[in-house]
Amino acid sequence: MEAQPQVKQRIFSGIQPTGNLTLGNYIGALRNFSALQNEYDCLYSIVDMHAITVRQNPAELRKACLRTMAIFLASGLDPEKNIIYFQSQVSQHAELGWILNCFTYMGELSRMTQFKDKSAKHADNINAGLFTYPVLMAADILLYMTNLVPIGADQKQHLELARDIAQRFNALYGDVFPVPEGYFPKVGARIMSLQDPTRKMSKSDPEECYIAILDKPDVIRKKLRRAVTDSDTRVVFDPENKPGVANLMSIMTALSGKTMDEVSAEYDGKGYGVFKDAVADCVISVLEPIQNEYDRISADKAYLEQVMVSGRERAARIAYKTMLKVRKKVGLAALTL
Ligand code: ATP
Ligand code: LTN
Numbered sequence: 116m117e118a119q120p121q122v123k124q125r126i127f128s129g130i131q132p133t134g135n136l137t138l139g140n141y142i143g144a145l146r147n148f149s150a151l152q153n154e155y156d157c158l159y160s161i162v163d164m165h166a167i168t169v170r171q172n173p174a175e176l177r178k179a180c181l182r183t184m185a186i187f188l189a190s191g192l193d194p195e196k197n198i199i200y201f202q203s204q205v206s207q208h209a210e211l212g213w214i215l216n217c218f219t220y221m222g223e224l225s226r227m228t229q230f231k232d233k234s235a236k237h238a239d240n241i242n243a244g245l246f247t248y249p250v251l252m253a254a255d256i257l258l259y260m261t262n263l264v265p266i267g268a269d270q271k272q273h274l275e276l277a278r279d280i281a282q283r284f285n286a287l288y289g290d291v292f293p294v295p296e297g298y299f300p301k302v303g304a305r306i307m308s309l310q311d312p313t314r315k316m317s318k319s320d321p322e323e324c325y326i327a328i329l330d331k332p333d334v335i336r337k338k339l340r341r342a343v344t345d346s347d348t349r350v351v352f353d354p355e356n357k358p359g360v361a362n363l364m365s366i367m368t369a370l371s372g373k374t375m376d377e378v379s380a381e382y383d384g385k386g387y388g389v390f391k392d393a394v395a396d397c398v399i400s401v402l403e404p405i406q407n408e409y410d411r412i413s414a415d416k417a418y419l420e421q422v423m424v425s426g427r428e429r430a431a432r433i434a435y436k437t438m439l440k441v442r443k444k445v446g447l448a449a450l451t452l
Contacts, residue, residue, distance in 0.1 A: 123154070123155055123156040124155050124262040124263060125155065125157075125158070125259055125260055125262050125263070125293075126151055126155040126156065126157040126158070126261065126262070126263045126264070126265065126298075127157075127158045127159075127255060127256050127259050127261040127264060127295075128144060128148060128158075128159055128160070128264055128265045128266060129159070129160040129161070129165070129202065129252070129255055130144060130145070130159075130160075130161060130162065130183060130187075131161075131162050131163075131165050132161050132163055132166050132176065132179040132180045132182070132183040133166045133169065133171070133179065133318060133319060134318040134319055135318055135325075135328070135329060136183060136186050136318060136327065136329075137316055137317070137318045137326060137327055137328065138306060138316065138325065138326040138327075138328065138366065138398065139267065139305075139306035139315065139316035139317070139318075139325065140267075140318065140328070141190070141328055141402075142300060142303035142306055142366070142369045142370070143266070143267025143268070143269075143300060143304055143305070144265055144266060144267055145186070145187070145190050145328075146190070146300070147298065147300060148187070148192055148265060149191035149192050151263075151265060151298070152192060152193060152196050152197050153196070155262075155263065157196070157197040157198070158197065158198040158199075158200070158259050158261075158430060159187060159192060159197055159198070159199050160199075160200055160201070160202045160255065160430075161180050161183045161184055161187075161199075161200070161201050161202065162202040162252075162255065163176065163180055163201055163202055163203045164202050164208065164209065164251060165202070165248060165251060165252070166179075167244070168233070168242065168244040168245040168248050169233070169237055169240070169245070169319075170237075170240055180201055181413070181419055182413070184201075184419060184422065185409055185412045185413040185419060186328055186329070186405070186409060187199055188408070188412050188422065189405045189406075189408035189411075189412055190328075190405055190408075194422045194425070194426065198426050198429045198430050199422055199426045200423065200426030200427045200429075200430045201423065201426075201427065202255065204423075204427040204431075205258075205427060205431045205434050207258055207431070207434035207435065207437070207438050208251065208254055208258060208434070209251075209254075211258050211434075211437070211438065211441060212247075212254040214254075214441060214445060215250050215254050215257070215280055215284075216247055216250050218280055218283055218284055218287075219247075219249075219250050219253075219276070219280055223276060223279070224246055224247065224249060226272075227248075227249055227273065228272060229248070229249075229269070229273065230245060230246055230248065230249075233245055236319075249273045249276050249277070250276075250280070252273050252277060253276060253277035253280045256277050256295050257277065257280070257281055257284075257292045257295075257437075258433075258434050258438075259430075259433055259434070259437070260292065260293055260433075260437060261295045262293050262295060262296065263295065263296050263297075263298050264277075264295050264296070264297055264298060265297075265298040265299075266297055266298070267299070267300075267304050267305060267306075267315075268304035268305040269305065269315055270297075271297060271299075274295065274297045277295060278294050278295060281293070281294045281295065282294055288445070291440060291441065291444055300369065302365055302368045302369045303365050303366065303368075303369035306362065306365065306366060306369075307358065307359075307362040308320060308324040309325065309338055309339070309341070309342040309343065309362075310323055310342075310343055311324070311343065312342075312343060312358035312359040312361070312362045313358055323338060325338075326338055326339070326398060326402075328405060328406075328409075329402075329406055329409065331406075332395075332399045332403065335395055335398055335399055335402070336392070336395040336399070339363070339391045339392075339394055339395045339398070340388075340391050340392075340395075342359060342363060342391065344357075344359040344360050344363075344387050345357050345359060345360065348384075348386060348387065349383055349384075350364070350378070350379055350382040350383040350384075350385070350387075350390050351379050351383060352364050352375040352379065360390075363390065363391065363394050364378050364379070366394055366397075366398065367393070367394050367397050370397050371397050381393075438450070439451075
């Protein structure tokens with residue numbers, strides 16, 4: 116008998132088109148996206164519906180969506196191998212999101228730390244979407260029968276909830292959804308702010324706190340020179356007592372492939388100035404080629420449009436199939452006669 120071709124496992128991940136993508140997004144998520152593209156069947160989405168849980172300028176949001184897609188492509192994602200698309204253009208995300216809302220408890224959502232952080236940050240707009248955000252994320256993942264989700268450490272709690280929802284749904288209706296696993300980078304799952312290394316680097320924080328993927332070399336160098344360290348001079352990995360230095364070491368380790376011990380042996384005793392410049396060299400050598408690709412790709416609007424349309428169509432085909440199944444299980448009216 117002929118051997119059956121092995122069906123590839125499915126990957127889904129999303130990034131919000133809010134502000135400028137950072138080095139944290141790159142190391143925590145984007146870099147893994149392209150590393151996994153050959154072995155898995157991948158969907159990578161620009162999750163614009165998640166972005167509107169915080170008030171956005173409409174013209175800016177539209178631009179940020181295209182910019183994010185161009186960064187996906189510039190970082191090495193092949194649009195033939197992967198499905199790259201805008202979340203809001205596949206309406207089944209919202210449809211499944213609603214259904215899963217009915218299988219999620221208020222108590223579970225109130226425990227989400229991102230909700231607590233974001234509602235403290237946007238106290239004037241604590242809307243219901245911000246509260247149910249993790250349910251839409253669960254819908255994103257389950258809509259494609261996803262097995263693996265590459266994310267940074269800050270999304271672990273949301274993924275756990277998606278797993279709980281999948282298990283709850285399966286317990287009621289039979290094995291509908293695979294229970295998705297997280298895929299976290301070994302180093303750099305949580306890159307910290309350059310100005311407050313006890314908090315995660317976030318693209319919605321002030322400029323000097325993060326390195327943007329599109330920051331020019333002189334800006335990168337300046338931001339790293341000003342990064343908060345400590346009054347000691349040792350280059351050793353001690354996240355508790357030396358969070359600033361530990362963060363810079365993580366960045367270098369993640370990008371260069373060197374171990375913490377190698378980085379320490381090379382720079383300990385040379386002073387923070389020399390070490391920071393070496394980190395800058397390393398970051399620039401990774402980001403500069405991406406920036407060049409970005410300039411080329413973002414000038415080609417017709418190409419971006421083509422990727423957008425093809426991604427949307429391919430994603431929608433899978434989403435439609437899942438919804439036929441889910442609607443049937445839950446008892447909603449069939450879509451076809
Ligand atoms: P915002 O600041 O607007 O909340 P964000 O950068 O935290 O944005 P996303 O754009 O949605 O959030 O993040 C996309 C991916 O990047 C997620 O997988 C997230 O875990 C990862 N990520 C975000 N920040 C970091 C970081 N500092 N270190 C590692 N991974 C990160
Ligand atoms: N919640 C994530 C972005 C996100 C996502 C997803 C990640 C939305 N849907 C599905 C992985 C899978 C964030 O805020 N970083």
